[in-house]
Amino acid sequence: MGSDERHFTIIEHTADLGFRVRGETLKRLFENAAEAMIQTMIQAPNLQSAETVPILLHGADPEDLLVRWLGEVLYWFEGAKQVTVRTHVLSISSGNLEATLHTIPYDPAQHEILCEIKAVTYHQVKIVQKADAWEATVIFDV
Amino acid sequence: MDIQLKKLDNCRWLIPKTGRMRVPGLIFSNEYLLKDIRNDQSLVQVCNVATMPGIVRYSMAMPDMHWGYGFPIGGVAAFDADDGVISPGGVGYDINCGCRLMTTMLHATDLRDVMQSLVSELFKNIPTGLGSRGSVRLSKKDQDRVAVEGAAWAVKNGYGEPGDLDRIEDRGTMQGADPSVVSERARKRGIDQLGTLGSGNHFLELQVVDTIYDRQKAHAFGLFEGQFTVFIHSGSRGYGHQICDDFLKEMGNTFPADSMQLPDRQLICAPLSSDLGRRYFSGMACAANYAWANRQILMHWTGEVLQRALGITPREFGMHLLYDVCHNIAKLEQHTVDGRSKTLCIHRKGATRAFPPGHPQLPEVYRATGQPVLIPGDMGTHSYVLAGAETAMQHSFGSTCHGAGRVLSRSKAVKLSKGRSIHRELEDKGIFVQSRGKKTLKEEMPDAYKDVSQVVGVVHEAGLATKVARLRPLGVIKG
Numbered sequence: 001m002g003s004d005e006r007h008f009t010i011i012e013h014t015a016d017l018g019f020r021v022r023g024e025t026l027k028r029l030f031e032n033a034a035e036a037m038i039q040t041m042i043q044a045p046n047l048q049s050a051e052t053v054p055i056l057l058h059g060a061d062p063e064d065l066l067v068r069w070l071g072e073v074l075y076w077f078e079g080a081k082q083v084t085v086r087t088h089v090l091s092i093s094s095g096n097l098e099a100t101l102h103t104i105p106y107d108p109a110q111h112e113i114l115c116e117i118k119a120v121t122y123h124q125v126k127i128v129q130k131a132d133a134w135e136a137t138v139i140f141d142v
Numbered sequence: 143m144d145i146q147l148k149k150l151d152n153c154r155w156l157i158p159k160t161g162r163m164r165v166p167g168l169i170f171s172n173e174y175l176l177k178d179i180r181n182d183q184s185l186v187q188v189c190n191v192a193t194m195p196g197i198v199r200y201s202m203a204m205p206d207m208h209w210g211y212g213f214p215i216g217g218v219a220a221f222d223a224d225d226g227v228i229s230p231g232g233v234g235y236d237i238n239c240g241c242r243l244m245t246t247m248l249h250a251t252d253l254r255d256v257m258q259s260l261v262s263e264l265f266k267n268i269p270t271g272l273g274s275r276g277s278v279r280l281s282k283k284d285q286d287r288v289a290v291e292g293a294a295w296a297v298k299n300g301y302g303e304p305g306d307l308d309r310i311e312d313r314g315t316m317q318g319a320d321p322s323v324v325s326e327r328a329r330k331r332g333i334d335q336l337g338t339l340g341s342g343n344h345f346l347e348l349q350v351v352d353t354i355y356d357r358q359k360a361h362a363f364g365l366f367e368g369q370f371t372v373f374i375h376s377g378s379r380g381y382g383h384q385i386c387d388d389f390l391k392e393m394g395n396t397f398p399a400d401s402m403q404l405p406d407r408q409l410i411c412a413p414l415s416s417d418l419g420r421r422y423f424s425g426m427a428c429a430a431n432y433a434w435a436n437r438q439i440l441m442h443w444t445g446e447v448l449q450r451a452l453g454i455t456p457r458e459f460g461m462h463l464l465y466d467v468c469h470n471i472a473k474l475e476q477h478t479v480d481g482r483s484k485t486l487c488i489h490r491k492g493a494t495r496a497f498p499p500g501h502p503q504l505p506e507v508y509r510a511t512g513q514p515v516l517i518p519g520d521m522g523t524h525s526y527v528l529a530g531a532e533t534a535m536q537h538s539f540g541s542t543c544h545g546a547g548r549v550l551s552r553s554k555a556v557k558l559s560k561g562r563s564i565h566r567e568l569e570d571k572g573i574f575v576q577s578r579g580k581k582t583l584k585e586e587m588p589d590a591y592k593d594v595s596q597v598v599g600v601v602h603e604a605g606l607a608t609k610v611a612r613l614r615p616l617g618v619i620k621g
Contacts, residue, residue, distance in 0.1 A: 079384070113271075
């Protein structure tokens with residue numbers, strides 16, 4: 001498995017892309033998952049963000065929330081052409097998430113797209129609390 | 143999970159009904175391909191699909207099957223229109239990902255010296271790759287028209303000929319599309335992507351017909367040995383991806399996976415008879431139509447680029463659409479079940495329709511031959527043209543495979559390619575490739591795919607479709 005020193009490792013999947021991500025808290029897990037997805041999708045210079053996007057999500061459970069959360073980050077890039085450079089999860093429970101995306105406008109001259117992610121899937125999505133950290137598995141359609 | 147397979151014949155294997163499976167699984171494969179199939183989770187996915195409400199006869203998988211998300215790639219499942227379900231995951235995010243093959247009047251040998259430059263011209267002019275935007279400027283009203291009319295919209299706006307519509311599955315327009323069910327997010331994602339190829343395994347390939355298997359059908363399809371042909375593989379882009387995502391979320395809220403006792407959340411579905419099921423069908427049709435418009439535009443531009451590069455007229459080029467098929471879709475079709483004609487919702491997730499000779503839904507031009515079936519191989523090996531056969535109606539609800547099927551994950555393919563120049567390896571085989579993504583060639587290298595000749599061999603031997611011709615790649619552009 002490939003690994004990144006930050007917080008995630010790539011999972012082998014025949015047709016698509018998956019990763020396993022960790023975080024000391026559930027909030028950090030969600031922030032790290034967003035960061036992992038962004039790093040997979042795009043190489044962007046570390047710039048001060050120009051915009052903030054408030055995110056308020058409801059889900060059936062933490063896994064559902066995670067898929068919706070990453071789907072938001074994906075949409076803001078694919079649809080609104082805003083690259084998320086940082087996320088801040090303000091609060092999270094089993095069914096609700098409040099967060100902020102810090103974004104910059106997508107600039108093809110400055111931002112190299114590494115991988116086109118079509119969607120965040122529910123397939124084998126899993127969040128577990130281990131002794132020292134939270135861990136999540138998620139698979140993307142590429 | 144150790145899944146028992148019972149051999150029915152050299153090409154068909156049964157997974158007996160166990161546990162919560164409502165029907166058995168039916169795998170179209172051979173001993174050789176099964177070795178790889180057993181290495182991933184695709185057989186488990188066939189069993190999972192078999193648990194879905196209203197599934198009819200079998201949960202099936204074609205010989206290019208591999209691990210997907212929810213449904214296996216290569217999965218086919220039919221649901222009763224009255225008491226069955228429709229599942230966005232059984233169609234896929236890339237709704238109406240599909241392909242089309244164009245014939246020309248040219249001999250490939252005459253183009254040998256210019257093939258590399260043709261590839262370069264296409265790479266320069268066809269919007270390809272990550273983040274690419276098309277030059278088709280759509281108003282919101284236009285986007286809705288595309289969603290309803292599909293390829294017909296493209297023809298009306300000068301892309302291609304009216305006769306092309308006869309050679310597209312469903313004439314390039316799926317009925318029942320309703321743009322009012324499409325979210326603002328899907329519209330935004332798709333507004334500037336019409337006329338773009340995409341990335342990943344999407345491609346535009348220049349080919350030569352190197353083998354004719356069935357002279358009569360090849361003649362009817364307009365194919366001859368040594369002919370220069372062009373193959374396009376693309377889908378509904380962000381528009382379709384978002385439509386699928388939107389409905390998965392809504393179905394998850396309304397019909398949670400637990401409540402339907404689904405073993406995989408990605409199998410979320412809604413009763414076909416429900417308002418939500420019907421709305422998803424309408425949204426899916428919008429995306430299907432967008433994809434057909436997309437491929438129609440790409441075909442038109444490809445013709446223009448090649449004619450300009452070769453300095454010849456359209457008449458001299460003689461490009462014609464042979465056929466266009468979708469391989470991620472759910473269709474309402476009439477099939478015989480227990481001796482009675484029934485309306486079924488056929489989900490083909492990485493699978494192709496293969497209607498036989500005489501089928502009323504085929505255009506007049508192909509009524510005698512059966513439907514052309516297009517099977518792309520990987521970029522280093524052959525693609526195939528087949529014709530749908532009657533056995534497909536009996537055994538697979540008129541379905542067959544869609545491609546070679548992956549055997550390696552993308553990360554494994556990248557690792558295996560270390561120290562190798564895939565670009566040079568292909569050039570050594572006489573195939574000129576240009577791609578935008580740094581990792582695309584490595585992820586899509588030939589070793590990452592099954593042997594397509596084995597896959598097509600199973601299809602032919604099983605009688606789902608019969609081989610007509612084989613095409614060899616000469617040049618490819620990828621995202």
